[in-house]
Amino acid sequence: MQPVDLIIFGASGDLSARKLFPALFQLDRAGLLPLDLRIAAIARDTIDLDQFLSGLRERMTGYMGDSAPTDKEWEKYARLISYIKADFSDPKDYQKMKDWLDDNRVSLFYLATPPSLFAPICDYLSQENCLTGDCRIVLEKPIGESLETSKVVNGTLAKYFDEASIYRIDHYLGKETVQNLLALRFANRFINSQWDQSCIDHVQITVAEVVGIEGRWSYYDKVGQLRDMVQNHLMQLLCLVAMEPPNSLEAESIRDEKVKIVKALRCIDASNVDEHVVRGQYAQGWSLGNPAPGYTEEPGSERDTSDTETFVAIKAHVDNWRWSGVPFYLRTGKRMAEKVTEIIIQYKELPHNIFGGGANLPNKLIIRLQPNEGIEMTMVSKRQSLKEKLALQTHTLNLDFRDGSDDDRIPDAYERLFLDAINGDQSLFVGREEIEESWRWCDGLLRACQDQGVSVKPYHAGSWGPAKAEILIEKDGRSWHV
Numbered sequence: 026m027q028p029v030d031l032i033i034f035g036a037s038g039d040l041s042a043r044k045l046f047p048a049l050f051q052l053d054r055a056g057l058l059p060l061d062l063r064i065a066a067i068a069r070d071t072i073d074l075d076q077f078l079s080g081l082r083e084r085m086t087g088y089m090g091d092s093a094p095t096d097k098e099w100e101k102y103a104r105l106i107s108y109i110k111a112d113f114s115d116p117k118d119y120q121k122m123k124d125w126l127d128d129n130r131v132s133l134f135y136l137a138t139p140p141s142l143f144a145p146i147c148d149y150l151s152q153e154n155c156l157t158g159d160c161r162i163v164l165e166k167p168i169g170e171s172l173e174t175s176k177v178v179n180g181t182l183a184k185y186f187d188e189a190s191i192y193r194i195d196h197y198l199g200k201e202t203v204q205n206l207l208a209l210r211f212a213n214r215f216i217n218s219q220w221d222q223s224c225i226d227h228v229q230i231t232v233a234e235v236v237g238i239e240g241r242w243s244y245y246d247k248v249g250q251l252r253d254m255v256q257n258h259l260m261q262l263l264c265l266v267a268m269e270p271p272n273s274l275e276a277e278s279i280r281d282e283k284v285k286i287v288k289a290l291r292c293i294d295a296s297n298v299d300e301h302v303v304r305g306q307y308a309q310g311w312s313l314g315n316p317a318p319g320y321t322e323e324p325g326s327e328r329d330t331s332d333t334e335t336f337v338a339i340k341a342h343v344d345n346w347r348w349s350g351v352p353f354y355l356r357t358g359k360r361m362a363e364k365v366t367e368i369i370i371q372y373k374e375l376p377h378n379i380f381g382g383g384a385n386l387p388n389k390l391i392i393r394l395q396p397n398e399g400i401e402m403t404m405v406s407k408r409q410s411l412k413e414k415l416a417l418q419t420h421t422l423n424l425d426f427r428d429g430s431d432d433d434r435i436p437d438a439y440e441r442l443f444l445d446a447i448n449g450d451q452s453l454f455v456g457r458e459e460i461e462e463s464w465r466w467c468d469g470l471l472r473a474c475q476d477q478g479v480s481v482k483p484y485h486a487g488s489w490g491p492a493k494a495e496i497l498i499e500k501d502g503r504s505w506h507v
């Protein structure tokens with residue numbers, strides 16, 4: 026394999042210190058980085074390498090706590106890193122990168138920058154002859170804010186990189202449990218044979234956050250929870266639950282199956298939006314025992330009122346043979362009661378109950394991404410008792426990931442994603458068509474909300490969202506798992 030250079034644009038930013046450099050460090054600690062890897066940290070601060078490294082170490086230590094690097098580990102890791110001071114809009118500074126790059130090595134450009142810089146950085150890289158060798162590019166959402174704008178971003182990337190060299194990150198795909206979903210579905214025959222409308226009553230996907238908008242008011246107010254979370258993270262989870270078995274683990278096979286699901290999502294338009302979508306916005310309340318401000322009172326707020334949703338609940342349908350009649354209830358919000366990310370597969374009741382009474386407790390599969398990543402299945406068994414004949418009880422089968430794993434620590438999503446990008450494996454990265462089809466569906470939903478005046482309903486910070494979100498599911502005779 027050709028040696029790899031990793032060039033991180035935005036190396037002094039928050040994402041770099043909080044996620045990227047710690048992930049690379051963990052890979053180095055585990056001996057998983059190629060020995061000849063070189064990392065160029067690119068930022069505009071006028072500092073030298075030593076100053077960059079000492080600032081980085083301090084910030085990483087703050088984030089990593091007990092697992093922060095020891096002196097010896099740091100010494101080894103720091104040797105991989107070079108610092109290049111550059112203004113991303115100054116062509117001269119790209120010459121410094123050109124001097125550092127080596128055409129005999131793979132250049133992996135990681136854009137940890139605001140999305141508005143994606144296009145200019147690519148243009149300058151090309152103009153200043155930095156894209157002459159084998160090059161790949163890694164970038165994060167948002168890839169546009171609508172179908173139209175995502176096409177512009179993807180179009181710019183396509184001018185300089187072919188699709189096989191573009192690594193679009195959705196960090197949810199790097200989470201252990203999300204990858205485990207693939208193992209669970211496609212490595213267990215009995216699960217796969219029960220995975221359709223004949224056995225499953227409905228699916229719930231909840232991504233609830235305790236945090237508010239974390240000082241990002243001006244960004245968030247233009248975007249809202251649907252574009253920030255549903256278009257990408259929840260859509261990816263839905264696709265992995267709903268897709269057909271791919272032919273292989275190759276990126277193209279997985280992407281093809283995911284795209285089919287996005288295309289099969291029933292349109293939410295003016296005729297059905299009232300029945301299928303609830304939007305909410307947090308008002309003052311309590312968060313983990315402390316008073317919490319309402320959305321428009323958050324620091325940085327520019328207005329007294331806003332129609333941006335911080336919560337959304339959707340009843341979606343995948344119109345294909347496998348999922349006919351099975352609703353997918355999606356729910357995500359900021360400043361909710363707990364941080365919970367989970368997928369619930371609710372099985373149907375027994376077709377004929379020979380036990381009577383409360384015996385008809387349908388099985389439930391709980392795929393928990395956070396906190397405490399793991400998978401649980403509720404099962405019914407006989408209670409041991411001579412007094413009662415065949416009294417039943419519910420048990421939980423718990424699949425603990427740590428059993429038999431190399432490490433007690435669950436790796437961060439970025440560790441997996443870096444390793445795959447370095448090794449040229451795109452299977453956990455998102456393809457152009459998936460992104461654009463997902464925007465097509467979300468754009469339609471947003472248009473319908475606007476046309477039908479589906480306004481935001483207030484909910485107290487620290488609650489589970491507006492009452493209407495309970496009604497959305499309860500009117501179908503079902504309830505949210507939490």
Ligand code: BG6
Pocket residue numbers: 234253366
């Ligand atoms: C990001 C969103 O993509 O995901 C944030 O922009 C959100 O608003 C975050 O808080 C949630 O990620 P996680 O891994 O904490 O669930």
